[in-house]
Amino acid sequence: MTPLSRALKLHADDDVAIAREAVAANTTLNEFDGLVVRQDVPAAHKIALREIAVGEAVRRYGQIIGFATAGITRGDHVHTHNLSIGAFDRDYAFSSDLKPVAQPVQPMTFMGIRRPDGRIATRNYVGVVSTVNCSATVSKRVAQHFAAPGALDAFPNVDGVVPITHSFGCCIDHNGEGIQQLRRTIGGYVKHANFAGVLVIGLGCEANQMGALFVAEGVESGPMIVPLVMQELGGTQKTIDAAIEAVNAMLPQANQVVREPVPVSHISVALQCGGSDGYSGITANPALGAAVDLLVHHGGTAILTETPEIYGAEHLLTRRAVSREVGEKIVERIHWWESYADREKGSIDNNPTPGNKAGGLTTILEKSLGAVAKSGSTPLTGVYRYAEPVDTHGLVFMDAPGYDPMGATGQIASGANLVVFTTGRGSCFGAKPAPSIKLATNTRMYERMRDDMDINCGDIMDGDSTVQQKGEEIFQAIVRVASGERSRSEVLGVGDEEFVPWMIGAQM
Template identity: 75%
Template structure:
């Protein structure tokens, strides 16, 4: 078929195309006179041929679902005539792995070296609650520094970050839920972007401070201070003790300087939220180009959100460096299938209403676009939620599709940057890791310029290529890792986005 003008065919075998702009009924779509039978919203799908009942619908050359009724050429294809279905996939473990030499690229960024040799992109102090019962105290400590003059006299400290959550008690003391929460908090407690950490517990909760410290082989010191409200005498005395502990940390935290370090010290969390029909055409493939460049420099990228690779997992197993790595992906997929069945839910409840309004119909379609964020290099490993990542290159971390929850796990795993693509306009930040917001379409970018860092909508208009935007994103990795503020940082977003994934029964 000739190249379409108002609609884009992404692969020769596709039987749908994507509306570049809103298409009105009777618009001629190609040189053969194919017309739109009805209005097609921007980023939505239009049938290129007649599609029979139960026939597979293809986008990206991959199945995104099956017709629930006969579809005519030129008809709008969406939730009213397309649904998910089951079909076999060729996992072809490792078939698409392209081996390369050890990274030799030499670009650097301006980072902050910690005493243990790790390199930070930001310089915060954290106040972390072990349980919801200490959340208010934690927030009040940070509020004190928001109005005091202490930070003004320590300009190299980026701020005091309160990390609170709604869990920590009335759960199995030895269960998977508590272990995962403890692992998540431990990842933040030891994160390179924190120069110091104060942890606040109530005292009687399930998530006790001692096993948390033991899990890290950590001992209390001037930069890692545990406080227990019931031992200190209650709310105000704990607030006072935490404020004093932070004040003592400030001089040492302030005594840093940025120096050039290899990009191999960067670990980027890959996120997409508020996705639309353009996500898999513009921002996600461009981020994939940036990830390939990152990996070429020895860096690490963490793909996540298992329900949002569902239906595209075969693309990852083909890139797995071993069958064992590929099987770990499938094990997680099967866990989520069982979990959804047990909870009487459906994995296809994702996409969200906003995703569907933006042109995405099934989770298969959303996942195929989401995987593009990870580029083309080998998949080096698969991790459970918030497990420390110790491999370079592209890895996968299990997490739900809820963006703050996924990003929380990725940061706990060691991510010191977040790259977040969005089509509908997600407003997101994630302290202590700066978040780079990448728009899939130009109208949203223009409407939400205060939140968006990069406009990938220029790919759809022909003003830029995927490769050009990928290099722009990669340059943003370097500049923002070096201290330049992202849009979400300038807005002060990130204190409320600490959302651990809590599993297991609350008793």
Template identity: 70%
Template sequence: MSARLQVLQLNPKDNVAIAFAALDAGVRLKDFPSIVTLDPVPAAHKVALRDIGKGEPVLRYGQIIGFATQDILAGQHVHVQNLAIGEFSRDYAFGADRHEVVPAEDVRTFMGIRRADGRVATRNYIGVVSTVNCSATVTKQVVQHFSAPGALDAWPNVDGVVPITHSFGCCIDHHGAGLEQLRRTLQGYVHHPNFAAVVIIGLGCEANQIAPLLKGQSVRTGAELVPLVMQELGGTRLTVEAGVKAVLDMLPRANAVQREPLPIEHLTLALQCGGSDGYSGITANPALGVAVDLLVAHGGTAILSETPEIYGAEHLLTRRAVSREVGEKIVERIHWWERYAEREHGSIDNNPTPGNKAGGLTTILEKSLGAVAKSGSTPLTDVLMYAEPVKTKGLVFMDAPGYDPMGATGQIASGANLVLFTTGRGSCFGAKPAPSLKIATNTPMYQRLHEDMDINAGEIMDGEISVAAMGREIFEAVIALASGKPSHSEALGLGGEEFVPWMVGAQM
């Protein structure tokens, strides 16, 4: 790209282009000299490259992002005032674009932590997990004991003590999908390799009882998994004391670890984008897609998620599915969300958010096409339900809402030991126990929020680096992050409040 360009047409089929910087009305476009802007066009927003009739599809990336709600003249600003979502058919062509992954010739490793049972960690935390909101305060008070300056100095190999609290766990069908999903999510955290040990704290009378929560867990209660029940221990104060003692007993063993070179195949990335803008699908997301392709070539795994944010772009994934069965799972999830939105008298197009729209995104179709770019070009090997454990290598998809903390929670429960998070508006996010790397889509935001951002993919728009080169930079940053280099979100202490499980079913 060249910073000298005023607008960027992403595909020859496109009837809109993206503004590199804000354009005033009356500006003649150098690369489209027959077009003069008729309105002011903010940076990252769209300008019409030709007349578009009412009802005609508007194309970006060579794909439909919506339909004109009125006649649009060449040079006009194209946004919410004249563009909206509409019905159209997608060619799912299951597996048509699938290609074989060519294994990387070089053998890359990272400095990871191998647990006794063979699981591999990128961080070394102790977790304190509440079964229900009623035990959340006690859980946090246990963790607060270890948050004071110097509290963990005697255990330098322990990255911290993390609270995992939530607002659910009771007044829900004891045998329903909601409780099953909550338990699956908590089980994924209890068994997560980034936790050397876990204390679980329950009230005692909740629907989400500890015994069924731990059923089937390979880690048995004992030195690395200690359950505490407030009603049995004598209440708040005594449970806090018991929790603190349990963590103190765990610390020496948790500290007795050493990082060692391990194959990249042990890395599983959670792919997230939040606070997206019109540059997301041009810079950070496709660059992250390059990094994903490199990771998969080395045997690693990436989890794409947030089903409402692939809506209208799901056909790009079905075409990469390793089988029709895998592709059909994506389509089934899309139909479920259509029914869900209708039942709740909502619209999937309620996403993009106001911030997304201010940043240039107009419809969920446009947002989804940019979001899917995070997944690169690698084949889709599986489709998971929320927080379902990953069973295959390569690219997998996990069903989840479009709310970033909720999606990331499910991905970490599924086994992600790193989070790669792209943002255009500026998201301040962490997700312990998995470290989060944040990638800015544009330079002005990166400079404004430099304390929160790890990588500036805005250099692509500035003409300083190619998408491929930025992707390789992200890949190297992933290896460094997995090897223990702190991310900016870790340095700021983020990640202790972002456990947000997706609750389904009626509260009663």
């Protein structure tokens, strides 16, 4: 890139260039042999570099992003009016691009919190978790009590009291896959290292019974994990009073933490992108991928998710799988989503969202290719079901829908103790108890929303930084935030409403 280039070709085989800024009709792009732009093209949208016939594949990143639905002339704006998703064969080539991860000469450390059982935390919260929507109000009221000015002044090492509430927990099959997944998700939060203590509050008559939840998830009650049932305690106010008393009893012990140097290998990062645009796959996502490579180099873990948002790019992951078995798990999940979309009479291409399309993304294939860039270049070491505990290090994949809060909920339940979230449109996101770092894909949005954005990756597009330089900056930010530095979303207090379990199965 040079400061004078108006558009960017990402790969030698590409059929389109990406507008670095809005380009008016009749503009001549000398960097593409005098190409004349035939229509106004918004920033981050695509410009045809050659004649493309109806039905012909169109490539970006050197990969297929769709098929022409109308004849496309060199210089045309390429978007939803002339490009659509289509079926094509992927060459999965299992493990063919597998590269070993070099071991660091000097492993890095961060200032973490060591729990008595050896787990490492990046934050020190007390959680108030509801088993069912019917106990959500009580859970929120308890957290609100401790959010009052001065309520936690005597406990400076406690980061806060967090409500974990949701809209489910009843009128589902008592033994079905839906309730098993919900319990797995709730159990992951109850056992999360970033919670020093947890209250679990139920109504009493719900399908998601407290006892069954604790047994299924191997949770044992005690001074720092306290179950409360509203119908047994006498209702709303009595449960609130009992819950406040229980949290007050936890706080002195929760406050007795000291951060100490621990290996970076204890950091587990949830990779997220939302409100994406045409720059996401050029700036923030590959920069995050470079940071992931550094994290994995130091023994850490990165969790990629949102299966519909790797659709059409899954072959890039199977080629990096540590074994054919791991790669085939990705393919199996892709086929499940194809069947699910067909059964529900929907289309995986309903994602990208309207905002994504306004930002220049046309098909899910195009979005997926940019989204997978978050994963860097290291081997894929495991594939997990939603909210399943991640028990390996390195880059892993977790199955989830493409809805960001739902994906992040599963990642945190699986053990992620930090979130990094890229956005081009300006997503405002936090996900307690895990701190969230937000990366802006373009400078214009970063300047407009600086209160919400932690790092500007738009300077890659501006020509002022490289992907590798920005990756190093992101990695260092991960280490600092894991060590206690507050992210923008934490300063704003965002993150109490983002627990969104993926609820599957019939509601009855």
